[in-house]
Amino acid sequence: MKFRVQQISQGEDELILRYRQMNSEVKEILTFMERRERKLAGKIDGETVFFLPEEILYIEKVDEKTFAYTTEQVIQMDVSLSMAELMLDDIRFFRCSKSMILNVNRVERLKSLPSNRIDATLQNGEHIMISRTYASEFRKLLRGE
Amino acid sequence: MIFRKKVKADSDKPSLWERYLTKEIGIEFKACLYFYALLFFYCIYRICTGNTVADILHMAEMIFLAYIIGYVQVYLLWNFDEADTIGRKEVLGISICTAIYTGVSYWLKWFDRNLYVTIGFAGYIVFLFVCVYLVYKCRRRIDDKIMNSNLELFKTRNKWDE
Numbered sequence: 001m002k003f004r005v006q007q008i009s010q011g012e013d014e015l016i017l018r019y020r021q022m023n024s025e026v027k028e029i030l031t032f033m034e035r036r037e038r039k040l041a042g043k044i045d046g047e048t049v050f051f052l053p054e055e056i057l058y059i060e061k062v063d064e065k066t067f068a069y070t071t072e073q074v075i076q077m078d079v080s081l082s083m084a085e086l087m088l089d090d091i092r093f094f095r096c097s098k099s100m101i102l103n104v105n106r107v108e109r110l111k112s113l114p115s116n117r118i119d120a121t122l123q124n125g126e127h128i129m130i131s132r133t134y135a136s137e138f139r140k141l142l143r144g145e
Numbered sequence: 146m147i148f149r150k151k152v153k154a155d156s157d158k159p160s161l162w163e164r165y166l167t168k169e170i171g172i173e174f175k176a177c178l179y180f181y182a183l184l185f186f187y188c189i190y191r192i193c194t195g196n197t198v199a200d201i202l203h204m205a206e207m208i209f210l211a212y213i214i215g216y217v218q219v220y221l222l223w224n225f226d227e228a229d230t231i232g233r234k235e236v237l238g239i240s241i242c243t244a245i246y247t248g249v250s251y252w253l254k255w256f257d258r259n260l261y262v263t264i265g266f267a268g269y270i271v272f273l274f275v276c277v278y279l280v281y282k283c284r285r286r287i288d289d290k291i292m293n294s295n296l297e298l299f300k301t302r303n304k305w306d307e
Contacts, residue, residue: 054305092303105300112288114227114281133164142295144302 001025040087042068042075049075053093057106057122059084061099071124094141096120096130104141168219175215175226176208182273183207183246186266190256206253214242226277229285235278243270 015033019026039050055070061081068075068084077084085093085101096102102120107128111119118130118138130138184199184207191199218224218238225238247267249255256262 092305104296105303105305107296110289110292110296112285112292114229114285115224118292132167139292139295142292142299144299 040068040077040084042077044073044075049073051075053088053090054103054105056093056103057124057126058096058103058128059093059101069126091141094134094138096128096134096138100128102128102130172212172215172219175218176211178277179214179273180208180211182269183211186269187255190262194257203253203255206249206255210246210249214245217245218242226274227281228278229282231275231278239271239274242274243267246270 017026017029039052041048041050043049051068051070051073057069057071059066059068059077059081061067066077066079066081066084068077079087081099081101085095088101092103092105094102094104106123107120108123109121111121113119113129116132116135118135120128120130122128184204187203187207188199191197218226222238222241223234225235228235247263247270250266251258251263256266
């Protein structure tokens with residue numbers, strides 16, 4: 001496949017893919033772009049990093065700052081928690097408290113606690129508490145309601 | 146990406162009134178449960194003493210006390226019968242509530258101030274609290290199984306695209 005790179009002085013960066021027939025090569029490029037599109041930006045020690053939503057274990061608001069926790073990193077996000085929730089707009093991300101969004105797919109085990117609270121054990125062994133306020137909605141989400 | 150079915154609105158979360166109502170229903174349930182248990186012991190006592198009639202005033206006192214103790218349990222004594230494990234706090238809660246039940250039963254002559262029956266009643270109340278604790282624990286264990294099975298299904302339904 002031929003490709004051409006052109007530097008422009010005005011307008012948005014753009015990638016145009018022209019193809020006669022959808023083949024594995026074209027599909028591969030499209031998949032790559034789709035995955036890239038989904039990436040979120042954040043900072044670790046002042047350096048900008050990009051990461052995929054599926055890497056997130058949970059997002060937490062601490063002192064008006066938003067942090068995304070992955071298994072290995074803590075990334076400070078430039079957006080508010082509500083904005084992060086809107087950006088993700090994904091059923092797999094559940095607002096489990098006023099200050100936290102949980103990646104349900106990264107939950108290893110759930111434990112029912114007194115007063116209808118839920119303890120979620122994440123893949124890294126951390127425990128997240130889902131309060132009674134959010135627990136019933138969480139149960140509905142799991143049931144697919 | 147699997148988009149949310151709907152944007153979560155604040156109205157989806159239970160309001161203060163709904164949360165209060167949930168707590169109140171919990172207390173109501175507790176009051177009914179304990180009143181039923183108190184009445185059972187009282188009826189057995191009446192039958193054993195050759196009396197087949199229950200005093201309606203005693204019954205009213207029992208249900209009233211069961212309500213008060215329900216409030217005390219939920220708002221002051223850490224809802225000890227629904228605790229995850231029995232620790233110091235729970236033992237203290239059981240002791241306080243048992244003492245109140247026993248004291249009131251003696252004061253209001255539910256068992257004609259018979260000391261042996263009153264002591265037996267105290268033991269019965271402790272046994273009752275332990276049974277309720279075990280029932281709640283068992284219920285949570287079943288709930289765990291259902292929730293974890295639902296979690297696995299959720300993960301299968303909503304796998305990340307490779």
